[in-house]
Amino acid sequence: MEDRLHKIIGYVSELKDVSIVDTFEITNDLDIKGAISIKLPDNQESLIFEVRILPEYPLKTGNSESITFINIGLLKYKHIMKSGSICIHTSHCTDLRKKIEIDFNSLKRWIWEYYINGKEDKHYEHLILNPSPIKTAYYSYLFTEVSHSFNKGDFGYFEYSLMSEGSYYGNKIYNNVVQEFKTKYQKSIIQCQWGIQIKSLRRVSSNHGIYIYIETPPANFEKFAFETWKELEPLISQDFLKFLYDFEVSNKNNRGVNIPLLLGYKITDNEIHWQTANLEIGNFPIYHKKENQKYIGYFDDRNIEWGITKNCSYKYFFGRGKMEDKISQGRILIIGVGAIGSMVATTLARGGCTKIDVVDFDVKEPENVCRAEYSFLTGINDKVTDISNYLHSISPFIDVKIIQKGGLFNSILKIQDWEKFEIQIHETEKKEFFNQYDLIFDCSTDNDLMFVLNQLELHNLISMAITNKAKSLVCSTEIKSYDWVINQFEKILDNDIEDLHYPTGCWSPTFKASYNDISVLVQYALKHINLRLSQDISLRNFVVETNTDNELNIKLKEF
Amino acid sequence: MNKSEHLDSVIKTHQITKEEKLLNKFRERNKEVKDDLFEHYKGSIYNPFNSGSYAKNTAINTKFDFDLIAPFKRYAFGTKGTLKEMYEDVYDFLYEKYKDVAKVKKQKVSIGIEFYADSENDIVKIDVTPGRELNEKQYIEDSKLNLYVYSRYGKFDAGSERIQTNIQAQIDSIRNRATTEKDSIRKIIRLLKVWKKTKFDYPTKSYFLELITIKAFDNKTIAGNLWDKLKTVLEYIKDEVTKDSFTLKDKGNSSNDLADTLTESEKRTLSNDMKNILDRIEENDENIKTYFPENAKFKEDKKEENKYQVKGSGFFTIPPKNERFG
Numbered sequence: 093m094e095d096r097l098h099k100i101i102g103y104v105s106e107l108k109d110v111s112i113v114d115t116f117e118i119t120n121d122l123d124i125k126g127a128i129s130i131k132l133p134d135n136q137e138s139l140i141f142e143v144r145i146l147p148e149y150p151l152k153t154g155n156s157e158s159i160t161f162i163n164i165g166l167l168k169y170k171h172i173m174k175s176g177s178i179c180i181h182t183s184h185c186t187d188l189r190k191k192i193e194i195d196f197n198s199l200k201r202w203i204w205e206y207y208i209n210g211k212e213d214k215h216y217e218h219l220i221l222n223p224s225p226i227k228t229a230y231y232s233y234l235f236t237e238v239s240h241s242f243n244k245g246d247f248g249y250f251e252y253s254l255m256s257e258g259s260y261y262g263n264k265i266y267n268n269v270v271q272e273f274k275t276k277y278q279k280s281i282i283q284c285q286w287g288i289q290i291k292s293l294r295r296v297s298s299n300h301g302i303y304i305y306i307e308t309p310p311a312n313f314e315k316f317a318f319e320t321w322k323e324l325e326p327l328i329s330q331d332f333l334k335f336l337y338d339f340e341v342s343n344k345n346n347r348g349v350n351i352p353l354l355l356g357y358k359i360t361d362n363e364i365h366w367q368t369a370n371l372e373i374g375n376f377p378i379y380h381k382k383e384n385q386k387y388i389g390y391f392d393d394r395n396i397e398w399g400i401t402k403n404c405s406y407k408y409f410f411g412r413g414k415m416e417d418k419i420s421q422g423r424i425l426i427i428g429v430g431a432i433g434s435m436v437a438t439t440l441a442r443g444g445c446t447k448i449d450v451v452d453f454d455v456k457e458p459e460n461v462c463r464a465e466y467s468f469l470t471g472i473n474d475k476v477t478d479i480s481n482y483l484h485s486i487s488p489f490i491d492v493k494i495i496q497k498g499g500l501f502n503s504i505l506k507i508q509d510w511e512k513f514e515i516q517i518h519e520t521e522k523k524e525f526f527n528q529y530d531l532i533f534d535c536s537t538d539n540d541l542m543f544v545l546n547q548l549e550l551h552n553l554i555s556m557a558i559t560n561k562a563k564s565l566v567c568s569t570e571i572k573s574y575d576w577v578i579n580q581f582e583k584i585l586d587n588d589i590e591d592l593h594y595p596t597g598c599w600s601p602t603f604k605a606s607y608n609d610i611s612v613l614v615q616y617a618l619k620h621i622n623l624r625l626s627q628d629i630s631l632r633n634f635v636v637e638t639n640t641d642n643e644l645n646i647k648l649k650e651f
Numbered sequence: 652m653n654k655s656e657h658l659d660s661v662i663k664t665h666q667i668t669k670e671e672k673l674l675n676k677f678r679e680r681n682k683e684v685k686d687d688l689f690e691h692y693k694g695s696i697y698n699p700f701n702s703g704s705y706a707k708n709t710a711i712n713t714k715f716d717f718d719l720i721a722p723f724k725r726y727a728f729g730t731k732g733t734l735k736e737m738y739e740d741v742y743d744f745l746y747e748k749y750k751d752v753a754k755v756k757k758q759k760v761s762i763g764i765e766f767y768a769d770s771e772n773d774i775v776k777i778d779v780t781p782g783r784e785l786n787e788k789q790y791i792e793d794s795k796l797n798l799y800v801y802s803r804y805g806k807f808d809a810g811s812e813r814i815q816t817n818i819q820a821q822i823d824s825i826r827n828r829a830t831t832e833k834d835s836i837r838k839i840i841r842l843l844k845v846w847k848k849t850k851f852d853y854p855t856k857s858y859f860l861e862l863i864t865i866k867a868f869d870n871k872t873i874a875g876n877l878w879d880k881l882k883t884v885l886e887y888i889k890d891e892v893t894k895d896s897f898t899l900k901d902k903g904n905s906s907n908d909l910a911d912t913l914t915e916s917e918k919r920t921l922s923n924d925m926k927n928i929l930d931r932i933e934e935n936d937e938n939i940k941t942y943f944p945e946n947a948k949f950k951e952d953k954k955e956e957n958k959y960q961v962k963g964s965g966f967f968t969i970p971p972k973n974e975r976f977g
Contacts, residue, residue: 428977430977431977432977433977535977537974537975537976537977539973539974539975549851551851556977557975557976557977558975558976558977559975559976560976562976566975570850570851571851571852572851576941577975578973579940579941581972581973581974581975582972582973583937584935584937584938587972587973587974589970589971589972589974592970601970602976603976603977605976610977627919628916628919629916629919629920629923630920632923632924632927649930649931649934650923650927650930651927651931651938651941651942
């Protein structure tokens with residue numbers, strides 16, 4: 093231990109422009125604590141930092157650096173915590189001497205960029221605050237941007253729905269979605285931009301909170317959230333304080349009920365963030381005085397219980413990666429949601445698609461789960477119902493429409509000779525139906541359907557199917573590709589139809605392949621389609637072939 | 652399989668003489684449109700003439716290109732008449748004349764007349780391209796015409812009046828080479844047209860494929876059997892078409908560059924298509940049938956005998972070979 097201390101002191105002493113001003117010592121917690129001075133370039137000024145080094149150093153503690161540099165006088169600068177510690181993220185290094193050098197260089201870089209040059213980052217960082225539990229549970233409020241411009245001082249109600257319960261660092265959390273902003277007279281102003289499923293939660297759970305748009309962040313140095321309600325007072329109008337007072341009076345029978353307060357403020361010229369704080373009826377942090385018979389309200393100096401909010405707007409939700417706009421912004425139809433179709437569906441949902449229609453008349457059975465995007469928990473269930481629920485659970489922006497049996501997709505689509513039928517659907521009507529989509533994924537593996545769709549000369553049709561054992565995936569993307577697909581299966585590819593899986597008690601054999609076998613092909617194919625669309629090169633039919641003679645080889649053959 | 656033999660069969664089954672009856676239907680409709688134009692614009696028009704692949708000796712029987720050029724006199728639409736007015740006037744005339752028997756639509760530089768299927772389900776399509784001589788009576792001297800661009804045509808924006816060409820010279824240049832080099836240039840052009848027909852609404856004009864084939868023959872040593880020759884031309888297109896320096900001079904006006912009739916994305920797609928053809932045929936000869944199919948109508952079929960024990964036909968528990976999974 094002493095040896096390590098001496099090494100650290102020695103290494104720090106060697107650093108240029110750094111001097112130890114308070115001796116490094118081992119604390120009762122076995123940390124090393126001391127203070128250093130760093131001479132600034134170009135002048136004689138120095139900055140002093142308290143240094144604390146944890147026993148894990150040079151390794152990280154959890155995901156955090158195990159060395160901290162603290163100067164409480166620098167709070168107004170960027171990237172500094174309320175404790176005065178500088179936020180540095182430095183490179184992994186297991187060598188003590190090198191790690192010290194790296195970390196002190198990071199500190200010098202912070203001084204150069206933020207202390208000396210006052211750098212303003214383009215990247216916005218949220219307020220620094222610690223969410224408080226209410227009793228023992230946490231509450232989160234998820235919202236989206238809304239197409240409404242709030243004016244400073246606007247206040248009213250917002251409606252929210254409980255979406256789920258879960259755990260948050262070991263404590264209970266209730267996750268809520270903000271549904272709508274209303275005036276103080278409960279008149280609708282604007283709804284959050286969720287998909288149908290999230291909006292429909294209102295039917296099950298509808299609660300109200302209060303919002304106020306204060307425009308300026310409720311924070312010191314624009315980053316440390318206020319600690320007390322009193323600090324908020326300069327940003328709040330008397331009208332709003334009176335509104336809170338009246339609200340509490342008229343809800344006195346609901347004493348003890350928690351009411352979320354959303355405080356809205358600008359984070360960029362065009363963007364608002366909402367931060368929630370908890371109010372408890374009967375215990376609002378307000379008081380008032382009568383001056384000249386007039387109500388004058390105040391906040392008291394109790395601490396604010398901040399909650400958790402998250403802007404889940406489309407651009408943030410898919411901010412880490414999405415598919416090409418030609419796919420994600422399109423209206424999609426997926427015909428057949430078996431193994432391939434369900435994988436296509438979930439990939440598109442995670443890829444940012446918001447309008448997906450599905451058609452399949454089959455029922456999901458437990459034995460489908462092992463190689464498709466289904467869950468055992470939903471038991472025996474229509475595939476379209478199952479996949480629809482699953483897609484809605486992935487993306488809050490998706491609207492999945494189930495094409496019901498009995499419409500175009502009944503056998504009528506395949507009837508060629510209409511003369512003797514009372515109802516007639518002509519080619520133009522069929523075309524109109526399919527042309528309302530930007531992309532149609534036919535994953536039905538129904539050769540007859542492929543033949544019929546081929547005749548319609550659809551420009552937006554992509555069909556996908558695999559050979560037995562998922563050796564190859566055949567994907568047609570061009571108009572009138574029926575012959576090409578059939579030829580691939582009949583003449584070109586190895587489609588071993590003798591060695592199939594025969595489910596016990598069933599006459600109908602199925603192909604052999606695992607989820608991994610199939611999904612690697614489907615993802616490869618979807619990535620290729622996405623790539624071609626991004627390159628603005630017309631889609632061509634293609635085959636993804638695997639070779640497992642030695643190591644796995646995957647080859648895409650575009651026609 | 653012998654790829655050259657297959658390609659020969661492709662050409663043979665696509666000969667227009669095999670479709671004499673259909674060809675005559677095209678000829679008749681073509682004459683009808685030609686006469687109607689001449690009659691309607693009497694005194695304002697020179698003799699309409701054919702410019703399509705039939706005229707150039709490069710036609711195939713799955714797509715008769717019967718393109719009709721309507722060469723108008725300089726003041727046919729008034730002294731201040733614009734090319735747009737010419738185009739609109741010809742469209743209005745053809746629409747009124749044929750609306751009950753055909754679909755008449757505006758295309759890039761031409762007007763398409765697609766006659767409704769007759770009792771034998773045959774569809775005849777004639778494209779009419781109106782053009783106007785540059786100056787009064789100059790057409791008699793130089794055969795040059797100005798065309799109107801109705802909808803975006805490669806780098807030419809819709810509404811452009813910048814296309815000026817000598818269509819007769821275009822026809823002559825292709826026909827001469829296709830006739831004198833009928834075992835090479837003509838065959839390759841026909842094969843490329845067969846390939847183009849496998850793609851729906853392909854943006855590359857036939858004239859582009861004709862010119863680039865000739866340019867390949869002029870710039871490369873093209874020898875060997877039919878497949879070797881085709882392969883060399885495909886490689887030439889693949890390598891050249893996306894180069895910044897690539898040009899394709901119009902034989903009717905050397906200041907026109909046919910390369911400008913394709914957008915950069917269309918050029919990338921064309922190059923990519925050539926690469927795919929070469930790669931796939933290299934991997935498996937059978938794929939040649941995908942890109943260059945015989946015309947099934949004139950293919951001599953070898954009938955399979957009915958046999959027991961044919962694998963892949965399907966059985967009550969064994970699906971057929973073309974069963975797709977997923």
